[in-house]
Amino acid sequence: MTGRGRPRKAEKTNGAESKTTQEEMKKAVTRSRRKNVTEEKHDDTAKPKEMDQTKANHTPAKPSVPGARRGKTTKHTTEELNKQQRTPSDDTRGPVKGTKAKTCSDRAKSAEEIKGEQQETPKDTTEVSVETTKPRKCPLNSKSTKHFEETMTTQSETPNSITQESFKITDSKAHNGKAKSAEKFREEAMKDQQETPKHTTNPEIDSILYTTLEKLKIRKNDKANASEIINPAKKKIFDHVKQNIEWFKEVESVPTGSYYENLKISDPDEFDIMLAIPLERVNIRSFGEDGAYFSVGLKRGNSPLKKFQENETLSASKMLSEFREEVKKCVKELPGWQMAKMKQGCPAVTLTGPRVNADSEPISLDVVLCLKVKSSWPEFTHDGFQIQRWLGTKVMQEYKRKPYYFVAKHEGDGEDEHDGIKAKDVWRISFSHIEKDIMRNHGSEKTCCEREGKRCCRKDCLKLLKHLLSLLKEKKPRLFSKFCSYHAKTTLLHACCLRVRDSDWEAESLSRCFIQLLQDFLGYLEKGVLPNFFIKRQNLLAGIEQKNYKKLACCIKEELEKGFPIFM
């Protein structure tokens, strides 16, 4: 949320969720009413569900992307695009669909150890980036590259061009941050900004990236169809578990995942919803080394959850199986929906439903059982989540006052034991709600991406990185199966903390920003360390074989060198 409009509420109330589901019903009505109006207007007699998706596709869509509008290539780009949109068997969109980038088993793995120095900054990849982005297909000319380097060095923010000296400067800045206010930093940033040339654009790459982004857009019809499918199903499940599980009386539903963050690409075919049980007072103990897993126990008091308590620990596996059984019953009454087979250690109950369009994958809905804890964030999070320079100290403190969640997720087969507690009974900490909020309020300035403000390319960069990753996964599924969109998201979040100003992410500088983001990612891959954004000590790349992330780095470098043929 931004400066305008309703003030941001500090915390969601308990009632908010039931309200939400009710609203969903009401909205469905409103929508069908509105739809009728629209249909009359357009003389379209088709029923909503059978609505002709091609309708939208027949209409030439002008790219709403600044670069596409501005550039000489606009016409060409637009035409190409329309052709692609008109063709149902479009194979450029095809590959995206099957790639479920979200199965991120490694997110669970523990960081072996992260050695003291400069963890959050990937090592120097300037060599790679500068050299590889030179060839004619990728015309970052030497001048702009030099300029680029200079820019970055001046800013002392990029992970790649950081010299020991500049790092120290950054580091001390960061530490002083505790004493200095965010405003002070902004002032400094503003000063820097005046000295720093603004953008290093690259028309050729820009054009490819804009065209790609256009392809990744979710079609309006698809979205409408999806919401018509997904919302009643969500409501039905929510109402059912609330009524039929006695410890679900106070459950709240928290929509999460890329769809609700407006980061979903291609088709609206994956939805995540957390069903959260609010807990008043809990004892938590970390499980294993990486700081993301906890055993959760209830403090004294009466709770319907008592029956799941063993060794002062709430058994995630027992709760999950009761939850799963109840969802199963409900799904039987949902025509067109099925329950997917349970995956080992998977926190979600995955349901599959109808398709939003003929070419898409069936909709999948992950219903995640979780606990909502209203107390200060665990100790392990204290060194992570350093957003002061980007979003300000006040915003950070506001976030830290919000509750956090535990999802029923473990690693391995669940039989590993620490202190007499089995892995299957532990919970993984989750900050999806914070991630979602940050993605929505991602600007250093309050007006970033608003009508009155400047548009930035943070989200576009992330979409492109996700897309690149899923295309590479599709190319080499065995090698890259463990990489997921969460790696991309985490890379962006770190990048936002390194390059904090909105002017570092101007929409017009898409190619520069995206290339820089790729360099960040390469840096993490080459080091083999990508710290969780919230829990620094958890390495999201632990558990992936070294040869695989080296290989991925290779593939990405190749794309950089050749000007992203994979997108064409």
Add this chain to the structure above:
DNA sequence: ATCCTTACAGAGACT
């Protein structure tokens, strides 16, 4: 507490 209205953001599509 629940229902309903209102307002706004975000994004796609239309003119």
Add this chain to the structure above:
DNA sequence: AGTCTCTGTAAGGA
């Protein structure tokens, strides 16, 4: 480029 449409989110009143 400006405007409209639709979905999702949230506040607040009845």
